[in-house]
Amino acid sequence: MKRAHHDIVLHGVDFSSAPSRRKPIVIAHGRIAALQPDVVNLEGFTRLETLASFRQWLNIPGPWIGAFDLPFGLPRELVDALRWPGHRGDHAPLPWERLILHVRHQSREQLRAIFRDFCAARPVGAKFARRACDRPAGSSPSMKWVNPPVAWMLHAGAPLLLDADVTLPGLRAGDPDRVALEAYPGHAARAVLGRRSYKSDDRARQTDERESTRGLLLTALELGRHPLGVRLQCTNEQREQMRLDPRGDALDAALCLLQAAWACSRQSAGYGLPETIDPVEGWIVSVLPQR
Structure with a gap:
């Protein structure tokens, strides 16, 4: 029996690689309205202050669809250059799972040294390799370890998704009632605001103007x-x-929630993702490929 969209719980996850009371992981919860398929009811927020509590939360029974603000994969160019699991020529099964297990067993210091050596050999202006989804999304390269350190988000979060045995469309099959999609709230916000800033972790930049923009x-x-x-x-x-x-943590979680709803309405069409996704890169939900 086909399940109605409003029967599926939706989650939008503003992730932190080092959650704390000051900077928790914030999760927005909601559902698609029963009689209004274009409306998402925001039901509340959960704040998690440790990765252990996030690990536990991931195992909440479904059905749910979650959109997570953290990179799920690494650039194909980087994986091929390092000959990491999943590189071209490596035809073993489960390339994403093996890549994430490989990354998990590297310390941040090891990854930083590897990424720095890779960047040092590249020309100015093209230091970082990018995934196919990064330019159309306007997102930072998933190998970037500073400003913002999204590589640490992948290092901390992707292995926990693997451990939880969730389904990641285009990357791995897991529990079909718990579906995790990569999200990027900045993409959704920029479509409305352009380049206007609406948030800052720096207290000195937490201005009335940004509050008005929110x-x-x-x-x-x-x-x-x-x-x-x-x-x-x-x-x-x-x-x-x-x-x-x-x-902007709560607002970012709500933006991810809307991306989860967008995907939910396209569940029968692969959640709106491209037909073919690079199995080590992944894709950001609601982002359209460049032609």
Whole structure:
């Protein structure tokens, strides 16, 4: 029996590679409205202060679809150059799983040294290798270890997705009732705001202007005036919580929630992902390939 979209719990996950009370992992929970398939009801937020609690949370029974703000894979160019598991010429099965296991067993110091050596041999302006989805998404290279250190997000988060045996469309088959998709809230926000900044971890940059910009973004999300075409339904308290959060963690989690809803409505069409995805790179949900 086909399950209705509103029967599926949706999660949007603003991930942190080193969660703490000051900078927790923030998860927005919601469902698609039963009589309004273009509306997502925001049901609340969960804050997790340790990776151990995140590991435990991943095993919550489904059915659910989650959109996670962390890179799932590494650039093909990097994997091939290092001849890591999944490189071209390596035809063994489960390339993503073997790549993530390989990365997991490297320390941050080892990865930093490997990535620095790779970048040192490349020309200025093209130091980092990028995945096929990075340019259309406007996302940072998943091998980048500074400003922002998204490589550490992959190093901390991707192995936990593997351990949890979730399904990652295009990368691995797992529990069909727990589906994890890579998200990037910046892509959804930029479609509304352009290059205007709406958040900062730096207290000195947590300005009234950014607070006002968060308000503009929230209005667009509630009205459905953005390319995802899904309206966010939230309470006044939830709206104020997102507007007044200068780090933007709750708002980013809500943006990921809308990306999960976008994917849920396209579940029968591969969650809206490209037909072919590089098995070591992955793809960011709702991002369209460049032609």
